[in-house]
Amino acid sequence: MPQASCPNPYFPLEEGLRLTYRAGRSELSLATREVKSTPEGLTSTLAVDMKGKVGSTEATCSADGVRTGVGGLEGTLLSASGMDVEVVSSEGPVVPAPAAMVPGGTWKNSLSVKLRPPESSKLPGGIRPVLSSTFDKEATVVGEEDVTVAAGTFKALKVRNVTTARSGRADSPGRTLESYIWFAPGVGIVKVATGENTDLELLKVERPTPAPGRPEKKPAGTRKR
Template sequence: MVVAAAPAPCPNPWFPMEEGLALTYRAGRSSELVLTTKDVVPAPDGTVKALLAVSLKGRNGQTELTCDAQGVRTGLGGLEGTLLSASGMDMQVVNMEGVAVPAPSVMVPGGTWKNSLSVKLQPPAKKGGLRPTIATTFDKEATVLGEEEITVQGGTFKALKIKNITTARASRPGSEGRSMESLMWFAPDVGIIKLTTDGETNLELLKVDRPKAKVQPAALKGGAKKAPKPTKG
């Protein structure tokens, strides 16, 4: 009996590290968030490294990306750290564990994973103003609920629905945290397309830009379109 080889973990379809890929979102009620992947470098051992540029409210930041057998890691500890990096706060990553998006073998209905991010935050410097340091840890547990077709402004996708339980607490022993439940949807060859908390949309995909003119992902409703047959005569 021939046993099929397991699919390679990189590139990870749920967090595509594609050169020049730009995802534009509506963040909150009106802000525009743009995530752009650049400087993609595949390694001989199968891992892939890149940079993720973040633009939000006129502020810019970037973080390192690494794809390996465990999944995709970011230098800012996932979506929470990525958004904080462009929030206007000065942020220092103290510790992070786990992956932002796990390997494809985990991204199936019933799959679970955890990650953790500890940061120190300071408000922007102001003349004569105080700059208190806020030390916070985010612990997240994620579960894949199943597949679902979902429509956002950027299109209709067959996506994976993920439930997150995120606990934020002061970074000191014995401190109690506050937990919050959110839902995320991931589409293959795109990544995150929607995030909601308590029924309110926090993040929604508006458009996907692929400078290299890659074929539109089959996850779009109706799949890939076929070219019309040539007419005779």
């Protein structure tokens, strides 16, 4: 049954869940709202806030995994940076079904976008050039390990990503980059690293206050520091 895959523990579409990250020198928050059940699984609104720039996109969970309207982490970060992002095409899930989130599990996704600088950065004559880019990603689950970030210590799945970014030119050779993402069940992404650099680190997990008499729901795999 499709519902068995939703909510996906590695990208939980949980009403009122807010995750705050350190992204470089800025803070990025992702908040899940308006979660609704569908015949395929779940649908929700994912609100993004970075440097005071607020946007939102649709996120869906189904039997093949979780997808977002901005094409996953790359599209989300581009949107939050202030760039105008038009998604030309997006294939494959951001996070696959839980059955694939095991050591040795693999999946692919691809994102093609058109980018325009924000209104405030117009060139002389009001020009805002359009840049076309494609991101092809291959992901492999390396294994399970404890990872410590500002929000605490989590038992997480470590995923190796090999992403090839290409410009819109047909003869573009592309640039390949290796990175790692740690996913904690019940929370989602807790850390992203490229080489020795931490690109994204979870600072805080916020959930709605439980009703009186009901226990607070704690994320799986979290341990006190």
